[in-house]
Amino acid sequence: MDKEEKVKGYKCISCGEEYTINDVEYVCKKCSGNLQVMYNYHLIKKKVSTQDLAHNPDLSIWRYRELLPVSDLSGKPPVHIGWTPLYKTGRLGKKLGLENLYVKDDGRNPSASSKDRAGALVIVHALERGEEVIACASTGNAASSLSCLTAPLGLKTVIFVPVTSPRAKIAQLLVFGATVIAVEGTYDEAYDLCIKAAEEYGWYNRNTGYNPYTREGKKTVSYEICEQLGWECPDKVFVPVGDGNMISGVWKGFVDLFEIGFISRLPQLIACQAEKSDAVKRAFESDGVIRPVSGDTVADSISVRLPRDGAAAVKAIKESKGAAVSVTDDHIIQSIPKLAREAGIFGEPAGVASLAALEKAVLNNMVKEDEKIVVLVTGNGLKDIDSAMKSSGKPFKINPDIKDLRNLVSAEPGAFLM
Numbered sequence: 001m002d003k004e005e006k007v008k009g010y011k012c013i014s015c016g017e018e019y020t021i022n023d024v025e026y027v028c029k030k031c032s033g034n035l036q037v038m039y040n041y042h043l044i045k046k047k048v049s050t051q052d053l054a055h056n057p058d059l060s061i062w063r064y065r066e067l068l069p070v071s072d073l074s075g076k077p078p079v080h081i082g083w084t085p086l087y088k089t090g091r092l093g094k095k096l097g098l099e100n101l102y103v104k105d106d107g108r109n110p111s112a113s114s115k116d117r118a119g120a121l122v123i124v125h126a127l128e129r130g131e132e133v134i135a136c137a138s139t140g141n142a143a144s145s146l147s148c149l150t151a152p153l154g155l156k157t158v159i160f161v162p163v164t165s166p167r168a169k170i171a172q173l174l175v176f177g178a179t180v181i182a183v184e185g186t187y188d189e190a191y192d193l194c195i196k197a198a199e200e201y202g203w204y205n206r207n208t209g210y211n212p213y214t215r216e217g218k219k220t221v222s223y224e225i226c227e228q229l230g231w232e233c234p235d236k237v238f239v240p241v242g243d244g245n246m247i248s249g250v251w252k253g254f255v256d257l258f259e260i261g262f263i264s265r266l267p268q269l270i271a272c273q274a275e276k277s278d279a280v281k282r283a284f285e286s287d288g289v290i291r292p293v294s295g296d297t298v299a300d301s302i303s304v305r306l307p308r309d310g311a312a313a314v315k316a317i318k319e320s321k322g323a324a325v326s327v328t329d330d331h332i333i334q335s336i337p338k339l340a341r342e343a344g345i346f347g348e349p350a351g352v353a354s355l356a357a358l359e360k361a362v363l364n365n366m367v368k369e370d371e372k373i374v375v376l377v378t379g380n381g382l383k384d385i386d387s388a389m390k391s392s393g394k395p396f397k398i399n400p401d402i403k404d405l406r407n408l409v410s411a412e413p414g415a416f417l418m
């Protein structure tokens with residue numbers, strides 16, 4: 001189906017104003033609120049079925065093209081995005097007293113984070129518009145994703161990141177050939193600079209919580225979760241939250257499936273934030289208004305003073321009858337080896353904040369042992385080795401001599417199952 005058929009228009013998340021798709025590009029003209037893409041579900045329903053999907057060999061986000069706001073996929077990035085594994089993690093589940101615990105390893109995307117889902121949609125849209133330069137501010141992952149996906153298309157990419165971004169993420173940007181501007185400031189400052197720069201130079205702007213297409217890409221993770229569970233909806237989904245675009249995308253995905261009748265109920269979403277970067281949690285638990293916090297956390301990808309899609313995030317948590325949980329940096333760091341050792345998945349700090357939040361939720365009796373729970377791991381651990389090394393111990397150092405090894409085995413029998 002053509003985009004014009006599928007998409008009804010945009011609706012402002014803050015004031016409810018509606019627009020046609022050609023009326024506006026980024027945010028609401030009346031209140032600067034973020035826009036939600038609205039669909040003609042009754043038409044889409046006639047074009048897609050779970051049976052058709054079962055026979056669709058395309059195991060990527062594009063298998064859901066009828067539910068995406070694009071017509072022409074000829075400009076899609078030629079790398080594999082989506083259909084990441086959903087593992088039933090028996091060992092981790094047992095430790096937490098949960099019978100049905102699943103982990104979605106979204107670090108298995110081409111640039112190693114969930115952001116590839118968002119970037120892909122934005123790029124297809126930008127190419128449909130004939131854009132030549134695309135810009136983005138990011139804590140690191142949105143930018144490394146954009147750079148990865150634009151590189152094979154030859155689309156010029158300008159990136160604004162805080163100088164403090166982990167080295168691996170900066171390396172990705174440089175390797176993929178983006179123009180990288182490391183801003184001596186916070187993510188929030190890089191963000192505002194990117195908006196000014198894109199306006200001044202006429203670049204297309206992919207910023208999270210500004211460009212309505214990012215949420216449309218991120219929602220595909222929920223389609224996959226439901227399809228991988230045999231079109232069953234989980235009871236609870238734990239989602240790391242920074243700007244709030246991911247969780248609002250996750251919610252959009254479930255709502256889409258509910259509207260077209262693929263699932264018969266909706267899950268509760270649990271927003272997982274770092275203690276000092278918890279603006280969404282604070283807003284959700286008070287009057288719904290997003291106010292700035294320090295944003296100070298080791299989990300760089302969810303280090304945000306003023307969440308740019310906060311209103312949509314609060315709405316998603318509320319509509320899902322969900323909750324918000326904040327966790328300490330220590331707990332986040334400890335969760336890296338925990339997830340790795342119990343489930344074989346190496347997540348970056350933000351990526352495992354969801355596991356830390358689940359542990360806290362279990363302690364606070366927020367989950368029932370037989371509930372179907374999905375923990376979303378949004379980024380791969382190789383993106384931030386320094387954080388991983390903080391809680392993973394050290395190797396034993398010896399000379400290349402069997403006597404040294406024997407001494408070590410006697411001194412540390414536990415390390416050798418003896």
Ligand SMILES: Cc1ncc(COP(=O)(O)O)c(C=O)c1O
Binds near residue numbers: 351
């Ligand atoms: C690994 C990872 N997890 C979670 C998030 C949070 O997404 P959002 O900022 O949309 O809330 C991000 C965003 O950069 C991320 O990179």
Ligand SMILES: [Zn+2]
Binds near residue numbers: 012028030
């Ligand atoms: Zn508005």
